[in-house]
Amino acid sequence: xxxxxxxxxxxxxxxxxxxxxxxxxxxxxxxxxxxxxxxxxxxxxxxxxxxxxxxxxxxxxxxxxxxxxxxxxxxxxxxxxxxxxxxxxxxxxxxxxxxxxxxxxxxxxxxxxxxxxxxxxxxxxxxxxxxxxxxxxxxxxxxxxxxxxxxxxxxxxxxxxxxxxxxxxxxxxxxxxxxxxxxxxxxxxxxxxxxxxxxxxxxxxxxxxxxxxxxxxxxxxxxxxxxxxxxxxxxxxxxxxxxxxxxxxxxxxxxxxxxxxxxxxxxxxxxxxxxxxxxxxxxxxxxxxxxxxxxxxxxxxxxxxxxxxxxxxxxxxxxxxxxxxxxxxxxxxxxxxxxxxxxxxxxxxxxxxxxxxxxxxxxxxxxxxxxxxxxxxxxxxxxxxxxxxxxxxxxxxx
Amino acid sequence: xxxxxxxxxxxxxxxxxxxxxxxxxxxxxxxxxxxxxxxxxxxxxxxxxxxxxxxxxxxxxxxxxxxxxxxxxxxxxxxxxxxxxxxxxxxxxxxxxxxxxxxxxxxxxxxxxxxxxxxxxxxxxxxxxxxxxxxxxxxxxxxxxxxxxxxxxxxxxxxxxxxxxxxxxxxxxxxxxxxxxxxxxxxxxxxxxxxxxxxxxxxxxxxxxxxxxxxxxxxxxxxxxxxxxxxxxxxxxxxxxxxxxxxxxxxxxxxxxxxxxxxxxxxxxxxxxxxxxxxxxxxxxxxxxxxxxxxxxxxxxxxxxxxxxxxxxxxxxxxxxxxxxxxxxxxxxxxxxxxxxxxxxxxxxxxxxxxxxxxxxxxxxxxxxxxxxxxxxxxxxxxxxxxxxxxxxxxxxxxxxxxxxxxxxxxxxxxxxxxxxxxxxxxxxxxxxxxxxxxxxxxxxxxxxxxxxxxxxxxxxxxxxxxxxxxxxxxxxxxxxxxxxxxxxxxxxxxxxxxxxxxxxxxxxxxxxxxxxxxxxxxxxxxxxxxxxxxxxxxxxxxxxxxxxxxxxxxxxxxxxxxxxxxxxxxxxxxxxxxxxxxxxxxxxxxxxxx
Numbered sequence: 003x004x005x006x007x008x009x010x011x012x013x014x015x016x017x018x019x020x021x022x023x024x025x026x027x028x029x030x031x032x033x034x035x036x037x038x039x040x041x042x043x044x045x046x047x048x049x050x051x052x053x054x055x056x057x058x059x060x061x062x063x064x065x066x067x068x069x070x071x072x073x074x075x076x077x078x079x080x081x082x083x084x085x086x087x088x089x090x091x092x093x094x095x096x097x098x099x100x101x102x103x104x105x106x107x108x109x110x111x112x113x114x115x116x117x118x119x120x121x122x123x124x125x126x127x128x129x130x131x132x133x134x135x136x137x138x139x140x141x142x143x144x145x146x147x148x149x150x151x152x153x154x155x156x157x158x159x160x161x162x163x164x165x166x167x168x169x170x171x172x173x174x175x176x177x178x179x180x181x182x183x184x185x186x187x188x189x190x191x192x193x194x195x196x197x198x199x200x201x202x203x204x205x206x207x208x209x210x211x212x213x214x215x216x217x218x219x220x221x222x223x224x225x226x227x228x229x230x231x232x233x234x235x236x237x238x239x240x241x242x243x244x245x246x247x248x249x250x251x252x253x254x255x256x257x258x259x260x261x262x263x264x265x266x267x268x269x270x271x272x273x274x275x276x277x278x279x280x281x282x283x284x285x286x287x288x289x290x291x292x293x294x295x296x297x298x299x300x301x302x303x304x305x306x307x308x309x310x311x312x313x314x315x316x317x318x319x320x321x322x323x324x325x326x327x328x329x330x331x332x333x334x335x336x337x338x339x340x341x342x343x344x345x346x347x348x349x350x351x352x353x354x355x356x357x358x359x360x361x362x363x364x365x366x367x368x369x370x371x372x373x374x375x376x377x378x379x380x381x382x383x384x385x386x387x388x389x390x391x392x393x394x395x396x397x398x399x400x
Numbered sequence: 401x402x403x404x405x406x407x408x409x410x411x412x413x414x415x416x417x418x419x420x421x422x423x424x425x426x427x428x429x430x431x432x433x434x435x436x437x438x439x440x441x442x443x444x445x446x447x448x449x450x451x452x453x454x455x456x457x458x459x460x461x462x463x464x465x466x467x468x469x470x471x472x473x474x475x476x477x478x479x480x481x482x483x484x485x486x487x488x489x490x491x492x493x494x495x496x497x498x499x500x501x502x503x504x505x506x507x508x509x510x511x512x513x514x515x516x517x518x519x520x521x522x523x524x525x526x527x528x529x530x531x532x533x534x535x536x537x538x539x540x541x542x543x544x545x546x547x548x549x550x551x552x553x554x555x556x557x558x559x560x561x562x563x564x565x566x567x568x569x570x571x572x573x574x575x576x577x578x579x580x581x582x583x584x585x586x587x588x589x590x591x592x593x594x595x596x597x598x599x600x601x602x603x604x605x606x607x608x609x610x611x612x613x614x615x616x617x618x619x620x621x622x623x624x625x626x627x628x629x630x631x632x633x634x635x636x637x638x639x640x641x642x643x644x645x646x647x648x649x650x651x652x653x654x655x656x657x658x659x660x661x662x663x664x665x666x667x668x669x670x671x672x673x674x675x676x677x678x679x680x681x682x683x684x685x686x687x688x689x690x691x692x693x694x695x696x697x698x699x700x701x702x703x704x705x706x707x708x709x710x711x712x713x714x715x716x717x718x719x720x721x722x723x724x725x726x727x728x729x730x731x732x733x734x735x736x737x738x739x740x741x742x743x744x745x746x747x748x749x750x751x752x753x754x755x756x757x758x759x760x761x762x763x764x765x766x767x768x769x770x771x772x773x774x775x776x777x778x779x780x781x782x783x784x785x786x787x788x789x790x791x792x793x794x795x796x797x798x799x800x801x802x803x804x805x806x807x808x809x810x811x812x813x814x815x816x817x818x819x820x821x822x823x824x825x826x827x828x829x830x831x832x833x834x835x836x837x838x839x840x841x842x843x844x845x846x847x848x849x850x851x852x853x854x855x856x857x858x859x860x861x862x863x864x865x866x867x868x869x870x871x872x873x874x875x876x877x878x879x880x881x882x883x884x885x886x887x888x889x890x891x892x893x894x895x896x897x898x899x900x901x902x903x904x905x906x907x908x909x910x911x912x913x914x915x916x917x918x919x920x921x922x923x924x925x926x927x928x929x930x931x932x933x934x935x936x937x938x939x940x941x942x943x944x945x946x947x948x949x950x951x952x953x954x955x956x957x958x959x960x961x962x963x964x965x966x967x968x969x970x971x972x973x974x975x976x977x978x979x980x981x982x983x984x985x986x987x988x989x990x991x992x993x994x995x
Binding site: 070071072073075076077080102104105106108109110112113116129130131132133134135137139140142143146147150305306308309310313336338339341342344345346347348349351352353364366 | 651654655656657659660661664668685687690691692694695696697698699701702709711713715716717720722723725726729730733895896897898899924925927928930931932933934935937
């Protein structure tokens with residue numbers, strides 16, 4: 003297939019958190035709000051003149067200083083953000099919206115606050131409590147947290163209009179992005195898809211890391227281009243796999259897998275499109291804020307939810323996506339030192355194999371893996387095993 | 401005269417067992433097969449050699465001790481006879497699983513020590529005899545049960561070097577903990593569907609995650625609450641340093657990363673190895689105190705799919721009062737769950753009565769702190785540390801027999817303070833505070849630090865929890881208070897809710913307790929603490945505190961051994977503090993396999 007017109011542009015946008023479009027938006031008076039977790043409703047950070055940037059630390063090298071503060075046994079994503087913050091990489095932010103959803107990310111936010119990584123006068127860091135289960139009273143608590151920590155802060159510090167009307171306008175723009183990404187994502191279901199997992203990962207990431215208003219034209223154009231794209235006569239991959247697990251903001255990981263012949267046909271991980279790019283349907287009767295909060299909690303697939311229904315939801319979602327996107331196997335991945343996904347991955351990789359019948363590759367990985375020979379070998383072996391299974395199936399061998 | 405409260409509920413003892421003798425016979429056959437295999441595989445020549453060398457070592461030790469004693473002058477001899485021995489390193493021998501003998505504490509204290517030893521045996525025998533067959537049969541089902549046979553050794557280790565009133569207080573406190581353990585071991589054996597299989601008791605039993613506090617059971621006086629991993633994993637790992645090793649290996653083979661905290665890892669591993677009893681009508685899991693512990697409950701559900709589970713989850717940012725109501729609602733939902741599963745009804749009178757007791761116990765605890773903050777600290781050491789955690793977390797005022805214990809302790813404490821006693825006579829040199837979680841496999845570390853270097857741990861982080869008196873009249877406020885208490889459970893109080901609860905709080909406590917030396921434990925797998933290590937180090941140095949960083953792996957002594965932990969202190973004391981040990985025999989000794 004021919005390369006996408008804006009592919010290199012998108013890759014360049016992902017080279018820095020403070021990318022060209024972020025700078026442009028700030029120059030036009032935009033208020034840049036950094037966040038890391040799906041539990042911060044992205045749409046609330048895009049009301050009025052605000053725009054959200056989901057934080058990454060591209061091209062992370064040494065983590066020495068962050069390791070001094072946070073030890074070497076902790077999540078590399080969390081440490082990479084601290085390191086980048088100390089280096090001055092987040093001075094462009096106007097505020098940092100943190101959640102206490104996992105302990106290491108919470109500590110990252112605290113370090114970014116304590117170590118004075120940003121000297122803007124109105125800069126603030128806020129920490130929100132995120133419930134562990136989804137019931138009426140926890141949703142109420144969650145709504146209150148969003149009201150106090152996000153909306154009230156934005157109104158008081160930056161004079162942002164946080165009315166229901168303003169929230170609904172942000173949802174409209176958010177949904178526009180979601181529809182485009184979802185439409186492109188759906189194309190991965192084709193037997194010979196016109197978009198690769200890597201390309202989709204890039205498009206999805208830029209939609210998280212760039213101001214919506216400015217990235218929308220590029221996304222629209224790319225959708226049009228992909229629709230008109232001619233698929234290759236034969237599949238360019240050897241096996242289709244669904245990726246499930248913790249945070250992946252590094253598209254080179256997807257590239258690594260695809261270079262081994264594994265088409266990442268579905269992306270159920272933090273920074274992926276499930277959850278994150280579902281359209282938010284609002285009714286007119288209830289406050290938009292409540293509906294958004296409920297949407298986020300219901301769609302969250304984070305391993306921290308331990309209630310039985312959520313545990314089941316995670317397994318069913320992985321199974322559903324793998325089936326819908328015609329995957330032949332599932333890769334369960336986990337950022338090394340992530341406790342939530344460490345426990346989840348160990349157990350679910352058995353459950354999905356024994357109860358759901360999926361071939362599963364279970365891996366833990368570092369923050370930057372684009373060149374990991376070990377992962378490449380494991381992925382190649384998995385692809386080969388899936389090919390053998392396919393051949394056996396075709397030949398009727400059990 | 402007020403009626404003496406009967407505890408535990410006699411109905412629990414009376415519950416009829418339904419032992420499946422055929423299955424027990426099959427299990428016995430399996431065990432005998434294992435014993436036969438072990439017998440066959442034993443290298444008897446080597447065994448004889450070891451026994452011979454043990455006998456030689458025994459004779460040599462007697463000769464050494466005799467020579468050392470005889471080499472003393474008359475005053476020295478008298479001192480040993482009256483005040484006890486001074487070189488406790490002698491009690492350890494390389495390759496031995498226990499100390500070579502009990503400590504000589506001087507005539508009076510040794511007599512008292514033996515009295516308590518006998519009293520403990522009496523209590524254990526009486527308790528186990530209440531339903532002996534399932535209790536003893538547990539030893540054929542679970543290897544961890546064997547480790548409990550060494551509980552007297554554990555008691556001795558915690559009390560080393562203590563004399564007089566300090567010894568008495570430690571004995572009294574540890575007795576209550578052991579009584580709780582013994583009673584619950586019997587209940588656990590009776591209820592276990594593999595063993596006693598008491599249908600009657602199981603209907604009344606609510607099991608909960610060992611990190612979940614027991615106070616919620618105060619409103620259900622007719623039910624029995626048991627923290628189900630406490631006995632097979634948590635507590636036994638303090639008695640036997642090697643008991644969790646098979647659990648950790650099993651769960652890591654299953655696929656769990658080795659960097660996870662050994663507490664939830666061991667708990668999950670015990671499920672993988674089927675080392676947990678199958679019991680109770682329902683289970684309360686919890687989101688406490690950290691990410692790893694939160695996740696362990698899914699392993700329980702997988703192992704026991706027929707046991708209904710309630711996930712008791714509390715806000716992490718517990719100081720934010722805007723989230724408090726959701727925590728109180730969670731308590732309400734949990735009460736309803738227990739009612740639905742057991743048919744029991746929440747009893748406010750029973751709850752308030754228990755919380756009044758708990759408030760009294762908290763008041764006594766604060767009294768202990770006040771005395772320990774003075775220049776003459778009295779109640780210190782591992783027995784007290786263990787009691788405090790058990791009383792706050794597991795008992796929570798439920799057992800009325802704890803109040804007389806508190807009264808007795810308070811009386812002795814005040815006497816000791818008035819007499820300006822020393823908890824470790826002649827070894828009170830440095831006032832210290834312990835921060836972060838201690839290693840389970842070295843529960844008596846503070847005892848060693850006191851005996852070897854004169855480092856007196858006045859208080860541990862895990863003891864400094866919620867001390868606000870709980871509401872005992874207004875029902876809604878009582879639920880909110882209970883939520884506040886649960887949010888501030890052991891560890892969670894400090895490691896959740898923001899760095900200030902663990903970093904800033906340390907400096908505040910150092911001032912309050914007038915300590916300059918900080919034993920800074922570093923559980924290598926505790927992410928909540930690891931992520932503030934730089935802040936602690938940086939701010940500690942700025943404030944001029946002496947921080948001794950001691951790595952450990954909580955329940956896995958293979959990663960960091962006890963000896964390595966001691967070496968950290970030895971090195972710091974020699975090189976930074978230029979100190980001389982109080983007992984040089986404790987600087988270097990072997991206890992790699994010692995329980």
